[in-house]
Protein backbone atom coordinates (compact mmCIF):
# COMPACT_ATOMS: atom_id res chain seq x y z
CA UNK A 1 0.00 0.00 0.00
CA UNK A 2 1.22 3.55 -0.65
CA UNK A 3 -1.60 5.59 0.85
CA UNK A 4 -1.03 8.03 3.71
CA UNK A 5 -3.09 7.11 6.79
CA UNK A 6 -3.70 9.43 9.75
CA UNK A 7 -4.06 7.96 13.24
CA UNK A 8 -5.56 10.33 15.78
CA UNK A 9 -5.03 9.23 19.38
CA UNK A 10 -1.81 7.34 20.22
CA UNK A 11 -3.22 5.23 23.01
CA UNK A 12 -3.76 1.49 23.08
CA UNK A 13 -5.77 1.21 19.87
CA UNK A 14 -4.25 4.13 17.96
CA UNK A 15 -0.75 2.69 18.29
CA UNK A 16 -2.04 -0.72 17.19
CA UNK A 17 -3.70 0.82 14.11
CA UNK A 18 -0.43 2.62 13.30
CA UNK A 19 1.29 -0.78 13.23
CA UNK A 20 -1.43 -2.28 10.99
CA UNK A 21 -1.02 0.39 8.31
CA UNK A 22 2.76 0.82 8.59
CA UNK A 23 3.15 -2.97 8.30
CA UNK A 24 1.11 -2.77 5.07
CA UNK A 25 3.53 -0.17 3.66
CA UNK A 26 1.57 3.02 4.36
CA UNK A 27 3.04 6.29 5.55
CA UNK A 28 1.33 6.90 8.91
CA UNK A 29 0.82 10.30 10.54
CA UNK A 30 0.28 9.77 14.29
CA UNK A 31 -1.08 12.54 16.51
CA UNK A 32 -2.10 12.77 20.14
CA UNK A 33 -3.22 15.80 22.14
CA UNK A 34 -1.11 14.60 25.12
CA UNK A 35 2.62 15.21 24.42
CA UNK A 36 3.58 12.46 26.87
CA UNK A 37 1.56 9.93 24.86
CA UNK A 38 3.64 10.80 21.80
CA UNK A 39 6.89 10.61 23.79
CA UNK A 40 5.92 7.17 25.14
CA UNK A 41 4.67 5.67 21.90
CA UNK A 42 7.94 5.12 19.98
CA UNK A 43 9.26 2.57 22.50
CA UNK A 44 5.86 0.89 22.81
CA UNK A 45 5.51 0.68 19.02
CA UNK A 46 8.98 -0.84 18.60
CA UNK A 47 8.23 -3.42 21.32
CA UNK A 48 5.02 -4.56 19.62
CA UNK A 49 6.53 -4.53 16.11
CA UNK A 50 9.55 -6.54 17.33
CA UNK A 51 7.26 -9.12 18.96
CA UNK A 52 5.36 -9.48 15.66
CA UNK A 53 8.63 -9.93 13.78
CA UNK A 54 9.74 -12.62 16.24
CA UNK A 55 6.56 -14.58 15.38
CA UNK A 56 7.08 -14.12 11.65
CA UNK A 57 4.07 -11.82 11.39
CA UNK A 58 6.09 -8.98 9.88
CA UNK A 59 8.28 -9.64 6.84
CA UNK A 60 10.62 -6.66 7.18
CA UNK A 61 12.93 -5.19 9.82
CA UNK A 62 11.01 -3.62 12.72
CA UNK A 63 12.98 -0.39 12.32
CA UNK A 64 11.81 0.06 8.73
CA UNK A 65 8.17 -0.46 9.73
CA UNK A 66 8.59 1.99 12.61
CA UNK A 67 10.19 4.54 10.27
CA UNK A 68 6.90 4.81 8.35
CA UNK A 69 5.12 6.02 11.49
CA UNK A 70 5.72 9.74 11.76
CA UNK A 71 4.78 11.67 14.90
CA UNK A 72 2.77 14.74 13.90
CA UNK A 73 2.96 17.96 15.92
CA UNK A 74 -0.62 18.94 15.06
CA UNK A 75 -3.90 17.45 13.89
CA UNK A 76 -3.52 19.29 10.58
CA UNK A 77 -0.06 17.82 9.99
CA UNK A 78 -1.29 14.30 10.77
CA UNK A 79 -4.20 14.42 8.31
CA UNK A 80 -2.32 16.18 5.48
CA UNK A 81 -2.77 14.05 2.33
CA UNK A 82 -4.43 11.18 4.19
CA UNK A 83 -6.70 8.75 2.33
CA UNK A 84 -8.14 7.62 5.66
CA UNK A 85 -8.22 9.17 9.13
CA UNK A 86 -8.70 6.58 11.91
CA UNK A 87 -9.83 8.28 15.12
CA UNK A 88 -8.99 6.66 18.47
CA UNK A 89 -9.63 9.23 21.17
CA UNK A 90 -11.65 8.80 24.34
CA UNK A 91 -15.05 7.13 24.22
CA UNK A 92 -17.40 9.99 24.91
CA UNK A 93 -19.95 11.40 22.46
CA UNK A 94 -18.76 14.91 23.24
CA UNK A 95 -15.16 14.07 22.35
CA UNK A 96 -16.22 12.31 19.13
CA UNK A 97 -18.41 15.22 18.02
CA UNK A 98 -15.61 17.69 18.71
CA UNK A 99 -12.87 15.77 16.93
CA UNK A 100 -15.00 14.93 13.89
CA UNK A 101 -16.03 18.56 13.50
CA UNK A 102 -12.32 19.46 13.48
CA UNK A 103 -11.46 16.63 11.08
CA UNK A 104 -14.33 17.52 8.73
CA UNK A 105 -13.06 21.10 8.56
CA UNK A 106 -9.45 20.02 7.94
CA UNK A 107 -9.83 17.16 5.45
CA UNK A 108 -10.70 17.24 1.76
CA UNK A 109 -13.91 15.49 0.61
CA UNK A 110 -11.99 12.46 -0.67
CA UNK A 111 -10.63 11.57 2.80
CA UNK A 112 -12.55 8.88 4.69
CA UNK A 113 -13.08 9.75 8.36
CA UNK A 114 -13.46 6.62 10.51
CA UNK A 115 -13.95 6.21 14.24
CA UNK A 116 -12.65 3.25 16.26
CA UNK A 117 -15.49 3.79 18.73
CA UNK A 118 -16.65 0.68 20.62
CA UNK A 119 -20.31 1.59 20.97
CA UNK A 120 -21.23 4.99 19.44
CA UNK A 121 -23.03 5.25 16.10
CA UNK A 122 -21.65 7.48 13.34
CA UNK A 123 -25.03 9.22 13.06
CA UNK A 124 -24.58 10.40 16.69
CA UNK A 125 -21.41 12.39 15.90
CA UNK A 126 -21.65 13.32 12.20
CA UNK A 127 -25.24 14.55 11.68
CA UNK A 128 -24.38 18.27 11.57
CA UNK A 129 -21.19 18.01 9.49
CA UNK A 130 -20.93 19.15 5.86
CA UNK A 131 -18.79 16.15 4.97
CA UNK A 132 -20.92 13.56 6.79
CA UNK A 133 -21.15 11.44 3.63
CA UNK A 134 -17.55 10.23 4.19
CA UNK A 135 -17.83 9.56 7.90
CA UNK A 136 -18.32 6.06 9.32
CA UNK A 137 -17.30 3.73 12.11
CA UNK A 138 -14.42 1.30 11.53
CA UNK A 139 -14.51 -0.60 14.84
CA UNK A 140 -11.42 -2.73 15.54
CA UNK A 141 -10.79 -5.52 18.02
CA UNK A 142 -7.86 -5.19 20.40
CA UNK A 143 -5.15 -5.59 19.15
CA UNK A 144 -6.04 -5.02 15.47
CA UNK A 145 -2.57 -6.04 14.24
CA UNK A 146 -3.43 -9.53 15.54
CA UNK A 147 -7.24 -9.68 15.49
CA UNK A 148 -8.16 -8.57 11.95
CA UNK A 149 -11.92 -8.00 12.26
CA UNK A 150 -13.08 -4.44 11.51
CA UNK A 151 -16.76 -3.59 11.75
CA UNK A 152 -17.69 -0.98 9.13
CA UNK A 153 -20.80 0.78 10.46
CA UNK A 154 -21.97 3.61 8.17
CA UNK A 155 -24.52 6.26 9.13
CA UNK A 156 -27.68 6.34 6.98
CA UNK A 157 -26.09 9.22 5.01
CA UNK A 158 -22.64 7.68 4.52
CA UNK A 159 -22.07 7.26 0.78
CA UNK A 160 -21.67 3.82 -0.80
CA UNK A 161 -18.40 5.06 -2.31
CA UNK A 162 -17.03 5.91 1.16
CA UNK A 163 -18.01 2.49 2.49
CA UNK A 164 -16.36 0.77 -0.47
CA UNK A 165 -13.16 2.82 -0.13
CA UNK A 166 -12.98 2.06 3.60
CA UNK A 167 -13.58 -1.64 2.93
CA UNK A 168 -10.81 -1.62 0.30
CA UNK A 169 -8.30 0.17 2.54
CA UNK A 170 -8.93 -2.10 5.53
CA UNK A 171 -8.78 -5.22 3.35
CA UNK A 172 -5.50 -4.24 1.69
CA UNK A 173 -4.05 -3.49 5.12
CA UNK A 174 -4.70 -7.14 6.02
CA UNK A 175 -7.87 -6.67 8.06
CA UNK A 176 -11.19 -8.57 7.75
CA UNK A 177 -14.00 -6.03 7.33
CA UNK A 178 -17.63 -6.88 7.97
CA UNK A 179 -20.43 -4.48 7.03
CA UNK A 180 -23.37 -3.47 9.19
CA UNK A 181 -26.46 -3.10 7.01
CA UNK A 182 -27.99 -0.69 9.53
CA UNK A 183 -26.79 1.13 12.66
CA UNK A 184 -27.06 -0.33 16.15
CA UNK A 185 -25.25 0.63 19.37
CA UNK A 186 -22.19 -1.59 19.85
CA UNK A 187 -22.37 -2.99 16.30
CA UNK A 188 -21.98 -6.81 16.17
CA UNK A 189 -18.93 -7.91 18.17
CA UNK A 190 -19.52 -5.89 21.33
CA UNK A 191 -23.19 -6.88 21.42
CA UNK A 192 -22.24 -10.56 21.17
CA UNK A 193 -19.33 -10.07 23.59
CA UNK A 194 -21.73 -8.20 25.88
CA UNK A 195 -24.29 -11.02 25.80
CA UNK A 196 -21.59 -13.47 26.89
CA UNK A 197 -20.22 -11.07 29.53
CA UNK A 198 -23.69 -10.31 30.89
CA UNK A 199 -24.51 -14.00 31.29
CA UNK A 200 -21.10 -14.84 32.81
CA UNK A 201 -21.46 -11.96 35.29
CA UNK A 202 -24.98 -13.03 36.22
CA UNK A 203 -23.94 -16.62 36.80
CA UNK A 204 -20.98 -15.37 38.87
CA UNK A 205 -23.10 -12.88 40.84
CA UNK A 206 -25.74 -15.49 41.63
CA UNK A 207 -23.09 -17.92 42.91
CA UNK A 208 -23.31 -20.61 40.23
CA UNK A 209 -19.54 -20.78 39.61
CA UNK A 210 -16.22 -19.10 40.36
CA UNK A 211 -14.77 -16.54 37.94
CA UNK A 212 -11.92 -18.96 37.20
CA UNK A 213 -14.35 -21.73 36.20
CA UNK A 214 -16.46 -19.36 34.12
CA UNK A 215 -13.27 -18.35 32.29
CA UNK A 216 -12.54 -22.04 31.70
CA UNK A 217 -15.98 -22.45 30.09
CA UNK A 218 -14.70 -20.10 27.37
CA UNK A 219 -11.01 -20.97 27.08
CA UNK A 220 -11.39 -24.77 27.46
CA UNK A 221 -14.86 -24.95 25.94
CA UNK A 222 -16.63 -22.52 23.65
CA UNK A 223 -13.48 -20.59 22.76
CA UNK A 224 -11.77 -23.65 21.26
CA UNK A 225 -14.53 -24.13 18.68
CA UNK A 226 -15.08 -20.41 18.20
CA UNK A 227 -11.35 -19.95 17.41
CA UNK A 228 -12.05 -21.28 13.91
CA UNK A 229 -15.88 -21.47 13.57
CA UNK A 230 -18.62 -18.92 14.22
CA UNK A 231 -21.79 -19.64 16.26
CA UNK A 232 -23.91 -20.53 13.21
CA UNK A 233 -21.41 -22.93 11.65
CA UNK A 234 -20.93 -24.46 15.12
CA UNK A 235 -24.62 -25.32 15.53
CA UNK A 236 -24.94 -26.36 11.89
CA UNK A 237 -22.42 -29.11 12.70
CA UNK A 238 -23.89 -29.91 16.14
CA UNK A 239 -26.92 -31.84 14.90
CA UNK A 240 -27.05 -34.53 12.20
CA UNK A 241 -29.56 -32.55 10.16
CA UNK A 242 -27.80 -29.22 10.41
CA UNK A 243 -29.07 -25.92 11.76
CA UNK A 244 -32.80 -26.66 11.41
CA UNK A 245 -32.37 -30.00 13.18
CA UNK A 246 -30.39 -28.24 15.92
CA UNK A 247 -33.05 -25.55 16.27
CA UNK A 248 -35.84 -28.12 16.52
CA UNK A 249 -33.92 -30.02 19.21
CA UNK A 250 -32.69 -27.11 21.35
CA UNK A 251 -34.40 -23.91 20.15
CA UNK A 252 -37.35 -24.05 22.57
CA UNK A 253 -34.98 -24.51 25.51
CA UNK A 254 -32.81 -21.58 24.42
CA UNK A 255 -35.96 -19.44 24.18
CA UNK A 256 -37.17 -20.49 27.67
CA UNK A 257 -33.72 -19.84 29.17
CA UNK A 258 -33.67 -16.42 27.51
CA UNK A 259 -37.09 -15.60 29.02
CA UNK A 260 -35.87 -16.63 32.49
CA UNK A 261 -32.89 -14.24 32.31
CA UNK A 262 -31.01 -13.70 35.58
CA UNK A 263 -30.93 -10.10 36.84
CA UNK A 264 -28.26 -8.10 35.03
CA UNK A 265 -25.61 -7.52 37.64
CA UNK A 266 -22.97 -4.98 36.67
CA UNK A 267 -23.30 -3.90 40.29
CA UNK A 268 -20.40 -2.52 42.27
CA UNK A 269 -20.56 -5.20 44.98
CA UNK A 270 -20.36 -7.96 42.34
CA UNK A 271 -17.56 -6.22 40.50
CA UNK A 272 -15.54 -5.76 43.71
CA UNK A 273 -15.94 -9.49 44.43
CA UNK A 274 -14.81 -10.29 40.89
CA UNK A 275 -11.89 -7.88 41.16
CA UNK A 276 -10.79 -9.52 44.44
CA UNK A 277 -10.90 -12.95 42.81
CA UNK A 278 -9.01 -11.76 39.75
CA UNK A 279 -6.36 -10.08 41.93
CA UNK A 280 -5.93 -13.29 43.89
CA UNK A 281 -5.07 -14.92 40.53
CA UNK A 282 -2.99 -12.05 39.14
CA UNK A 283 -1.71 -8.95 40.95
CA UNK A 284 -2.30 -5.52 39.41
CA UNK A 285 1.48 -5.21 39.00
CA UNK A 286 1.43 -8.28 36.73
CA UNK A 287 -1.25 -6.98 34.32
CA UNK A 288 1.24 -5.50 31.82
CA UNK A 289 3.31 -8.69 31.75
CA UNK A 290 0.13 -10.80 31.34
CA UNK A 291 -0.98 -8.54 28.46
CA UNK A 292 2.30 -9.32 26.70
CA UNK A 293 1.68 -13.01 27.44
CA UNK A 294 -1.78 -12.63 25.84
CA UNK A 295 -0.35 -10.91 22.77
CA UNK A 296 2.35 -13.54 22.36
CA UNK A 297 -0.23 -16.34 22.63
CA UNK A 298 -2.38 -14.50 20.06
CA UNK A 299 0.66 -14.09 17.78
CA UNK A 300 1.40 -17.82 17.96
CA UNK A 301 -2.28 -18.61 17.20
CA UNK A 302 -2.39 -16.14 14.28
CA UNK A 303 0.90 -17.53 12.89
CA UNK A 304 -0.46 -21.08 13.21
CA UNK A 305 -3.74 -20.16 11.47
CA UNK A 306 -1.76 -18.41 8.72
CA UNK A 307 0.38 -21.53 8.19
CA UNK A 308 -2.80 -23.66 8.05
CA UNK A 309 -4.23 -21.56 5.20
CA UNK A 310 -0.95 -21.05 3.26
Ligand SMILES: NC(=O)C1=CN([C@@H]2O[C@H](COP(=O)(O)OP(=O)(O)OC[C@H]3O[C@@H](n4cnc5c(N)ncnc54)[C@H](O)[C@@H]3O)[C@@H](O)[C@H]2O)C=CC1
Nearest residue numbers: 009011012013032033034037088089091116117118140142
Ligand atom coordinates in the same frame (compact mmCIF):
# COMPACT_ATOMS: atom_id res chain seq x y z
N1 LIG B 1 -9.11 -0.53 24.24
C1 LIG B 1 -9.75 -1.35 23.44
O1 LIG B 1 -9.69 -2.59 23.60
C2 LIG B 1 -10.54 -0.82 22.29
C3 LIG B 1 -10.87 0.53 22.22
N2 LIG B 1 -11.60 0.99 21.15
C4 LIG B 1 -11.99 2.40 21.06
O2 LIG B 1 -10.86 3.16 20.65
C5 LIG B 1 -10.90 4.47 21.25
C6 LIG B 1 -9.59 4.67 22.02
O3 LIG B 1 -9.50 3.68 22.98
P1 LIG B 1 -8.08 3.38 23.69
O4 LIG B 1 -6.98 3.42 22.69
O5 LIG B 1 -8.27 2.16 24.51
O6 LIG B 1 -7.97 4.65 24.66
P2 LIG B 1 -6.67 5.30 25.32
O7 LIG B 1 -7.15 6.04 26.52
O8 LIG B 1 -5.60 4.26 25.45
O9 LIG B 1 -6.16 6.35 24.22
C7 LIG B 1 -6.86 7.50 23.90
C8 LIG B 1 -5.84 8.53 23.45
O10 LIG B 1 -6.50 9.63 22.84
C9 LIG B 1 -5.82 10.83 23.22
N3 LIG B 1 -6.75 11.95 23.03
C10 LIG B 1 -7.81 12.27 23.82
N4 LIG B 1 -8.44 13.35 23.29
C11 LIG B 1 -7.76 13.70 22.17
C12 LIG B 1 -7.91 14.73 21.18
N5 LIG B 1 -8.91 15.59 21.25
N6 LIG B 1 -7.04 14.77 20.13
C13 LIG B 1 -6.03 13.87 20.06
N7 LIG B 1 -5.80 12.88 20.97
C14 LIG B 1 -6.68 12.80 22.01
C15 LIG B 1 -5.41 10.60 24.66
O11 LIG B 1 -4.34 11.45 25.00
C16 LIG B 1 -5.01 9.12 24.62
O12 LIG B 1 -3.63 8.95 24.37
C17 LIG B 1 -12.15 4.50 22.11
O13 LIG B 1 -13.19 5.07 21.35
C18 LIG B 1 -12.42 3.02 22.36
O14 LIG B 1 -13.79 2.75 22.62
C19 LIG B 1 -12.01 0.15 20.14
C20 LIG B 1 -11.69 -1.18 20.19
C21 LIG B 1 -10.94 -1.76 21.25
Ligand SMILES: O=C(O)[C@@H](O)C(=O)[C@H](O)[C@@H](O)CO
Nearest residue numbers: 117118140141142143189190
Ligand atom coordinates in the same frame (compact mmCIF):
# COMPACT_ATOMS: atom_id res chain seq x y z
O1 LIG C 1 -13.01 -6.06 22.96
C1 LIG C 1 -12.49 -5.34 22.09
O2 LIG C 1 -11.33 -5.37 21.70
C2 LIG C 1 -13.37 -4.39 21.37
O3 LIG C 1 -14.60 -4.97 21.14
C3 LIG C 1 -13.69 -3.11 22.09
O4 LIG C 1 -14.34 -2.27 21.50
C4 LIG C 1 -13.41 -2.86 23.49
O5 LIG C 1 -12.28 -3.40 24.01
C5 LIG C 1 -14.66 -3.32 24.19
O6 LIG C 1 -14.47 -4.56 24.83
C6 LIG C 1 -15.11 -2.26 25.20
O7 LIG C 1 -16.47 -2.18 25.15
